Amino acid sequence: MxxxxxxxxxxxxxxxxxxxxxxxxxxxxxxxxxxxxxLDWRPPAGGNAKLIEILEKLNR
Amino acid sequence: MVxxxxxxxxxxxxxxxxxxxxxxxxxxxxxRHAAVMMGTDHNKEIMKGSNILSAEGEKASASDMxxxxxxxNDDVIKEVLAVVDEELQSKxxxxxxxxxxxxxxxxxxxxxxxxxxxxxxxxxxxxxxxxMKALNNDLNVLMFSDNVSIEEEVELKEKALEKxxxxxxxxxxxxxxxxxxxxxxNKVSKGKIGxxxxxxxxxxxxxxxxxKNNSGITQALGTGGRDLKExxxxxxxxxxxxxxxxxSATEVILIVSKPPSEVIMKKIIAAIKDIDKPVxxxxxxxxxxxxxESGALAMETLEDAAHAxxxxxxxxxxxxxxxxxxxxxxxxxxxKEKEQLxxxxxxxxxxxxxxTLCYESILIMKKKxxxxxxxxALEGKxxxxxxxxxxxxxxxxxxxDYFTEGLPHPMLDTRLRVARxxxxxxxxxxxxxxxxxVLGYGVHEDPAGDIAPAVKEAKRIAEQNGRYLSVxxxxxxxxxxxxxxxxQEEKLKEAGIIVMPSNAQATRLASLILEK
Numbered sequence: 001m002x003x004x005x006x007x008x009x010x011x012x013x014x015x016x017x018x019x020x021x022x023x024x025x026x027x028x029x030x031x032x033x034x035x036x037x038x039l040d041w042r043p044p045a046g047g048n049a050k051l052i053e054i055l056e057k058l059n060r
Numbered sequence: 061m062v063x064x065x066x067x068x069x070x071x072x073x074x075x076x077x078x079x080x081x082x083x084x085x086x087x088x089x090x091x092r093h094a095a096v097m098m099g100t101d102h103n104k105e106i107m108k109g110s111n112i113l114s115a116e117g118e119k120a121s122a123s124d125m126x127x128x129x130x131x132x133n134d135d136v137i138k139e140v141l142a143v144v145d146e147e148l149q150s151k152x153x154x155x156x157x158x159x160x161x162x163x164x165x166x167x168x169x170x171x172x173x174x175x176x177x178x179x180x181x182x183x184x185x186x187x188x189x190x191x192m193k194a195l196n197n198d199l200n201v202l203m204f205s206d207n208v209s210i211e212e213e214v215e216l217k218e219k220a221l222e223k224x225x226x227x228x229x230x231x232x233x234x235x236x237x238x239x240x241x242x243x244x245x246n247k248v249s250k251g252k253i254g255x256x257x258x259x260x261x262x263x264x265x266x267x268x269x270x271x272k273n274n275s276g277i278t279q280a281l282g283t284g285g286r287d288l289k290e291x292x293x294x295x296x297x298x299x300x301x302x303x304x305x306x307x308s309a310t311e312v313i314l315i316v317s318k319p320p321s322e323v324i325m326k327k328i329i330a331a332i333k334d335i336d337k338p339v340x341x342x343x344x345x346x347x348x349x350x351x352x353e354s355g356a357l358a359m360e361t362l363e364d365a366a367h368a369x370x371x372x373x374x375x376x377x378x379x380x381x382x383x384x385x386x387x388x389x390x391x392x393x394x395x396k397e398k399e400q401l402x403x404x405x406x407x408x409x410x411x412x413x414x415x416t417l418c419y420e421s422i423l424i425m426k427k428k429x430x431x432x433x434x435x436x437a438l439e440g441k442x443x444x445x446x447x448x449x450x451x452x453x454x455x456x457x458x459x460x461d462y463f464t465e466g467l468p469h470p471m472l473d474t475r476l477r478v479a480r481x482x483x484x485x486x487x488x489x490x491x492x493x494x495x496x497x498v499l500g501y502g503v504h505e506d507p508a509g510d511i512a513p514a515v516k517e518a519k520r521i522a523e524q525n526g527r528y529l530s531v532x533x534x535x536x537x538x539x540x541x542x543x544x545x546x547x548q549e550e551k552l553k554e555a556g557i558i559v560m561p562s563n564a565q566a567t568r569l570a571s572l573i574l575e576k
Contacts, residue, residue, distance in 0.1 A: 006224040007303040010200060011279060015240050016174040018165060018199070020190050021181030022076050024472075025204070025243065028501035029179075031542065032247070034240050037172060040163050042072040043098075043122055043186060 061092060061130055064137045065117035068125040072098065073148075075183070078125070079468045081147045083475065085129065088143060090136035094129035095466075096144060098122060106466060165190060169197035179242060180229075181205055187230060188212040195219045195227065202282065203229030204243050210291050213284070217295040226303075227296055232282035233260030236267060243282075244471055246500035247540035251276020252373045254310035256300045258283045258317035261414030262344070262362055264498060264536050266316055269366035269562060271538045275373055278310045288320035288328075298331050305335045313339045314369040316362065318419070319346025329354040338372040340365050344416065345423050345438060361564040362420055382568065384561050390569065393558055397492075397573045400528035405491035408432070408570055409484040410455035411477050413470035413507075414536065414563075417496045418457040421567040425453065428571040435460050450484060455494075471503040474510035481511070485518035485529055492530045492570045493518065496563055497552065499537025499545060506543060508551035515555040530573055531557045534566040 017036040019026035029036040044052055078096045085094045093110045097103040099120030107113040112128035120126045127144055131137050162168040169175050178194035180187055184207025191201050195216065203216075208230035220227030228235055234257070235242045239250055246264055248271040255277060257263035263280050270277060281303075283296040297317070304310045313335060320328065320343070332339050332354040339356040342365035348358035357378060359365035368378045383390050408430070412418035418436060425432050432453040437443045444451060447462050456463075458470045458477055470477050477495075484490055493515070497507050504510070515531050522529035533552055537545045552559050560566035 003221070003224055004299060004303040004306055006198075007200070007226055007299070008306050010176055010226070011238060011303075011307055011309070013176060013238070014174075015177055015238055016172065017177045017179055018162070018168045018172075018175055018194075019179045019181075020165065021179075021205070022074050024076060024502055025179050025181060028542075029240065029242070031501070032240055035174075037162060037168055037175075039165065039168060040161065041182060041190075042163075043183075044189070 062133065062137065063112060063114050063130050064128070065112075065114040066127040066141065067099070067116060067120045068127075070123050071125040072123060073125060073151075074181075076468055076472070077151065079466070079473070081144055083473065084147065085127075085140045085143050088136065088140050090132035091140060092130040092132075094127075094131075094140060096125065096127050099124040099126050165193040165197060165199070169194075169199065175199055177202065177237070179204065184208045184230070188216060191216050191227070192219065195223055195225055198223065198225065200226040201228065202232055202235055202242050203227070203284070204231075204233060205229070206231040210286060210289070213286060214292055214295075217287075217292060221295060221299060226281065226300070228282040229284040231286070232284045234263045234280070235282040236263075236277060236280040238279070241501040244469075244498070244500060244502040245280070246271070246536070246538050247542075248538055249274075249276030249540075250278070252278065252309070252311035253314055253369045254278045254304035254307060254312070255280040255314045255316065256283065256297055256304065257281070257315070258285055258287055258297065259416040261498065261536065262316040262342070262416035264414065264500065265362040265417060265420075265563060266314060266342070266366040266369070268536050268538050269363055270370055271540075272561070273367065273370045275370040278307060279304065283317075288317055288324050290321050290323055294320065294324045294327055298327060301328075301331050301335065305337065311337060312369050312372045313337055314365055315339065315341045315343075315356075316365065316416075317343055319343040319350070325350055332356045340368045340372065344419055361424065362416070363562040363564040381562075381564070383565055385565075390572070393569060394572045397530040397558075401491050401530060401573075402527060405489060405527065406574065407487070407489050408453050408455075408492045408494055408574055409450050409487075409490055410494040410567075410570075411480050411484070412455065412457055412496050413459055413477065414496050414498050415457040415459050417536070417563045418455050420563055421494060422455050424564060424567040425455070425571060428568075428575075430571060430574065435462060450487070456480070471498050471507075474504060474507060474514075478510055478514040481514040481518050482521060485521040486525075488525065488527060490529065492532060492573050494566060494570045495531065495533040495557070496566075497533055497535045497537070497548060499535060499541040499543045499548060501542060506548075508548040512551040512555035512557070515552075515557055519556055530570075531555075532560060532566050532570045532573070533557050534560045534563045536563070
């Protein structure tokens with residue numbers, strides 16, 4: 001498959017968006033009539049830096 | 061004075077939400093300092109520095125929310141807590157829809173088959189992991205987050221290339237994909253021009269000018285500000301150029317960026333040579349002759365680049381712009397403003413919310429032989445030692461980290477710029493204030509509603525001291541943006557501001573007013 005075929009296909013598709021973080025971006029995409037899903041995101045491991053590091057290593 | 065803390069355990073809110081609440085409670089009568097923040101170590105340090113962290117707040121963890129304040133008495137505290145409750149309550153109600161149930165990208169991608177893009181704006185230290193999950197789920201990514209290491213950026217972009225996906229960012233503020241404005245972006249008409257840009261407001265300025273000239277775009281793809289650094293190697297820009305080359309709807313390609321290093325420039329030139337469509341480049345501050353061999357047209361301002369792309373899309377000869385309003389009108393503005401200024405008023409102060417607009421103005425002023433001090437200066441000797449204090453001719457990018465620490469971007473929150481506008485008016489040597497007003501999605505719903513009264517106040521301050529203050533601005537926006545551009549312009553004009561059709565023209569007019 002061509003290296004950019006997925007991207008050129010995206011240009012011809014309806015966007016369906018998952019928003020992770022600032023909710024204002026989710027709202028403004030919905031305002032434009034585009035499907036957007038706001039993730040109920042929280043910092044992993046309660047934001048505990050050491051735990052995050054351990055989780056990252058486990059995921060590798 | 062009482063220092064009070066309340067900790068809401070396991071309550072996560074994004075930084076903009078909390079900054080908005082912080083600004084609301086800061087203006088409650090009887091409050092000395094106040095902030096609502098997540099209890100990360102960094103935030104606790106900030107709160108400690110403002111003397112609003114008590115033993116209670118010290119114990120909070122990164123997933124807890126802390127309300128901290130120093131207030132006159134207990135009644136004030138009660139009032140503040142009521143404001144916070146009300147704000148959080150309104151948020152819960154507005155978010156109360158079924159779509160917010162996903163906790164992870166993996167879960168969302170699994171359940172919603174058609175997902176194709178992830179927009180990521182979580183704090184930098186979490187951003188890479190989230191982006192990697194998105195790419196692994198075959199989602200394109202726009203990453204607004206900054207504070208992501210360059211090594212992480214390379215890893216993400218390599219993964220994206222391997223999977224044939226877009227990885228716009230980190231620090232990508234603007235993109236328009238299939239007509240949809242993402243991040244800080246404008247609603248512009250569809251057309252034949254495809255854009256690749258390393259700068260957010262650069263993309264905003266060119267897309268809005270294209271729209272104002274009755275033309276339109278196919279896509280405006282962001283790369284993030286570091287893509288053209290040697291460590292990243294222009295990976296995303298090269299991929300995006302290839303995508304626009306293959307896209308049948310795109311007939312003209314426009315590249316907007318600061319100039320890359322020689323090695324990266326060679327790669328870009330090679331890529332442009334391989335494109336059988338007209339290409340316009342705007343490498344702000346770069347030597348136009350560098351792209352000569354590629355066959356691309358090199359333009360020096362965002363406006364010229366936008367006009368060149370429009371001309372090419374219309375099959376017309378390309379022309380450069382000085383002013384698009386009649387010369388007689390320009391002369392009239394200059395004469396009237398000059399006539400009211402004293403000889404001792406010689407300096408310009410540019411206060412920008414758009415970084416690239418600030419940079420463009422510095423370049424245009426330099427061409428007119430005005431050197432300007434700045435927090436984003438071109439040359440070391442013009443770097444402003446203290447960004448809080450202007451010096452001679454000064455241009456400030458107020459969206460730069462120094463000003464945004466703990467505060468939302470000036471396109472969202474006008475407070476710092478409003479204060480600075482009034483501050484500059486006190487300097488008896490200042491002749492002209494130069495401003496930008498950025499409209500579109502993601503930004504303030506009525507920026508002119510804050511900026512215009514500040515300018516009126518600034519003009520009053522100057523007048524009380526027996527001086528006139530000239531104020532010139534441009535609006536980066538379209539008539540399709542959520543703010544009403546005509547109303548915004550009217551508010552500025554009503555405050556005595558001269559509104560020019562582009563940042564380049566506003567800067568040129570300001571320089572003419574300054575010329576002796």
